Amino acid sequence: MRGAQVPSSTTDQRLLDTRGTADWVHTDPWRVLRIQAEFVEGFGALAELGPAISVFGSARTKPGTREYAMGVEVGRRLALAGYGVITGGGPGAMEAANQGAREGGGVSVGLGIELPFEAGLNPYVDLGVNFRYFFARKTMFIKYAEGFIVLPGGFGTLDELFEAVTLVQTQKKTSFPIVLLGTDYWGGLLDWLRRTAVPAGTISEVDVDLLHLTDDPAHAVRIVSEYEDERPHPHFTQQGPE
Template identity: 65%
Template structure:
């Protein structure tokens, strides 16, 4: 997906919109191209704000696109999505496969609002079939704004670089008081344990973060506890 446009096979461009925006400029042609990009970026924000303004309270669920269906992590995400929806909140994911589709499926099956915020990637990903409000973005930063603006909490399941990016974006915004503190819950002590040990040990001991910064997130194994924390029902 390139914004609202679907491209497949040989029509998929070599560079994404993000890549074109960030690439080194070899000539002054960007003076003519970048103002048009600004309008396109503006349009993404307008479309996102318009589509999500009436969604109501929502919880974002992050996690790997590579998690197979019917795995324990996938089943846990289905349960989480359903419980969030039954509590009267929308579920927001990146709209792709894996953990994302699982959380969307849970919300869909529970009769809730299931939101997918897709992104243009070099390899075709597409919106999963359990999204009932879907927006495709060209630019990561516009998409991440929507996650933060319309969510009251984040549940972060096991994932890779993209999941880490979303996690640390939220942590940085809370740490720097750019946004009011909201629940950030890591699901899976075994998966996240090594990262937390490094944050509490290396980063804290080197004074790169403050001792209390790791308390900005909670880590749990129980999906129901994750939902309760995200909804502010437990501390």
């Protein structure tokens, strides 16, 4: 839906908004069926995808920039290495990775989300699924990928990145490489984790080591391709991560 057909509120927003009358008491149980349908649709569409890597990054990344070029290159190299490429299906870095996947002859997947902007999937998506609920979409990013490659991005990218790190750190997801592409962009974040969070005792040094940093798309693809089960397991207390 585009133009005047784009609704003023999203399904997620209506689910989470507790203001107003008590009508939600009667409508929320029916929403469970819609949520169930999203999981069924996603599982059905991706069940036979084969090996794939999820690539994240900003929807604001412009064609012609270094970051966009990195996205195209990493998508192309992943396809040549035999991986499908899963993105959020939107513009910017997502479009770049999907473009590279198509150029490399691989499967280009886009998992879209209902938003009041960025409507529709980018033109390089070959297999697309649109979701109303973020949590259903996030499950697909994790379940059908063998790793993440993360380009420079904003809050949405950070949300997906740290959810993945948490799942690996708590061993909900095992043998799952996470690569940050762009040392200038991500280096400060890793420095803060090592210099502030580790000394504060909120995370351990081995948790930071779950994140691999590089500027080279070829190196990023090599990391996810060569990742082994013998990677060090993160340390966490019985209470779990803070």
